[in-house]
Amino acid sequence: MxxxxxxxxxxxxxxxxxxxxxxxxxxxxxxxxxxxxxxxSFIFVVVTGLVATLLFGGSGNTLIIVLAAVFGAYMALNIGANDVANNMGPAVGANALTMGGAIAIAAVFESAGALIAGGDVVSTIAKGIIAPSTMASVDVFIWAMMAALLSSALWVNLATWIGAPVSTTHSVVGGVMGAGIAAAGFGAVSWGQMGLIAASWVISPLLGGLIAAGFLWFIKARIVYRDDKIASARVWVPVLVGVMAGTFASYLAMKGLKHLIKVDLPLALTIGLAVGVLTWLIMIPVTRRQSRGLENRNKSLKVLFGIPLIVSAALLSFAHGANDVANAVGPLAAIVQASATGDFTHSFGIPVWVMLIGAFGISFGLFLFGPRLIRIVGSQITKLNPMRAYCVALSAAITVIVASWLGLPVSSTHIAVGAVFGVGFFREWHSERRMRALRMSIPDRPAVAAEERRRRKLVRRSHFMTIVAAWVITVPAAALLSAVLFIGISWIAG
Structure with missing residues (x-):
């Protein structure tokens, strides 16, 4: 060689x-x-426990508060991994935001919402599900809240692992209900309130889907299918952005900023109307400037919806941080209150350090584990572009306002994902309708085979069934897990 x-x-x-x-x-x-x-995540949970030890090291219930803080940090991480995907998924799926940009915006606005407007005053037991008078003692109440907090965190963790966006609020409600039943029997549950929550499982996603589909139909009819798309966009895009701005102004005034100033529904709608009209007037010259030189095709229209979509995602994150975070860390605040004062029969505020756990935990959870759910919501249920994603964001805000007016306890998760489904199913219906019209205009055109029609479905049925099943079993699953945990905790403590 x-x-x-x-x-x-x-x-x-x-x-x-x-x-x-x-x-x-x-x-x-x-x-x-x-x-x-x-x-x-483990480091964050340990640091949270150490901070709680420093804050309450001299009290007699240090171990209980430290354990509750650890469970609260674990819950916050799971909220970031699961719940925040509903706000950012459509913008990422429509390519209006990169994954990194979405995570950065969500982390900032979720934390801002939690810290600025999230100091909600919660009832002793979340959302009035359990009557406080049914709890035998402070210890029983603390054990019930510990079980509720841990069970809801475990359930959201499991849902994230299987790729199902679920409601953290409903998980907490289920956890509180299960622990309450284990502690005081079925008579302790406010079944009327639970009936409203069960109704919201159906009403909120359907309402979100219908509103999103309605706006998408309007955009197609008034802009997309017009001969001069750009001229139509110059007329209607300022109107649509004005509607979005007015809706979010009402939404934030009524839901996100209610802790800073007292705002009822009529005042919130008045604020929204004023902001909407002002935004419409501002957007008329802005849209004309943006549309100069654009070609008369659908791809050009995406440019006009990009910035409103990014703004809507940020505002949804702020409102989510202001509301859902308080619900999630409510049991932790209840444990701290009961441990420090022995009082669990009156309303109480959420301490700042508890809100910090929620805010930072959400940011870490989103950064470390959120991209998977963001991709599922944004691109794997149905294909989204900026116009469709805009319809999803606007539908979420409008549905929350309508539900608040009707007094329904709805989930932002169910609304946003329901809106994504609504957009996808509308696209299927609209595509089928156009195919039928084409076949009628060309009688000799061969029919599409059944297998080919199934291939053309624009909503993934596997994701649809997984998500709906997770929604249905969230409350009973969290309740059952919480009841088991309460029995275990009371046995160990007793």
Whole structure:
């Protein structure tokens, strides 16, 4: 063998070895990425426990408060991993935001909503599900809240793992109900309130879907299918952005900022009307400037909806931080209140350090585990563009206002995901309708085979069934888990 042949074989072997090493490094990085996330989450939970120890180290219930703080941090991480995807998913799926940009905006606005407007005054037991008078003692109440907090966190964690966006508020409600039943029997539950929550499982996603589909139909009829799309957009985009601005102004005035100033529904609608008209007037010249030089095609229209979509995602995150975070850390605040004062029969405020746990936990959970659910909501249920995603965001805000007016306890998760489904099913119906019209205009056109029609479905049925099933069983599953945990905690403590 010549020296050249030997060198060639040596280099070939070296290339193969380097290729194997490169593949091994990629595989190690892929396997290690979840471990990094879990490691950082564990560090956050431990730091939370240490902070609680420093704050309450001299009290007699230090261990209880530290455990509750740890459970609260775990719950906040799961909210970030699951619930926030509903606000950011449509914007990411429509390519109006990158994944990194969405995470940054959500982390900032979720935290701002929780800290600025999230100091909600919650009842002793979340949302009036359980009558406080049914609790036998302070210890029983604390055990019930511990079980509710841990069970809801475990359930949201499981739902995130299987890829189902669920309601953290309903998880907490289920946890409180299950622990209350285990502690005081079925008579302790306010079944009228539970009936309203059960009704919201159906009403909120249907309402969100119908409103989103209605706006998408309007955009198609008034802009997309017009001969001069750009001229139509100059007329209607300012109106649509004005409606969005007015709706979010009402939404934030009524829901997100109610802790800073007292706002009832008529005042909130008046504020929304004023903001909407002002935004409409401002957007007329802005839209004209943006539309200059655009080609008369659908792709050009996406430019006009990009910025409103980003703003709507940020505002939805702020309102979510102001409302859902308080619901999620409510049991932790209840435990702190009962441990510090022995009082669990009156309303109480959520301490700032508890809200900090919620705010930072959401940010960490979103950064470490949120991208998977964001992709599912944004692109794997149905294909979204800026116009469809705009309809989803606007529908979420309008549905919350309507539900608040009707007095229905709705879930922002159900509304947003229901709106995504509504957009997808409307696209299916509209596409089928256009195909029928085309077949009628061309009688000799061959019919589409059944298998091909199934392939053209624009909503993934597997995701639809998984998500709906998770919604239906959230409250009973969290309740059952909470009851088991309460029995276990009371046995250990007793």
């Amino acid at each position: 010549s020296n050249n042949d030997f060198q060639a074989r040596h280099l070939e072997t070296l290339d193969r070895d380097l290729g194997r090493m490169s593949t091994l490094e990629q595989a190690t990085a892929y396997v290690g990425r979840p471990l990094v996330g879990m490691g950082l």
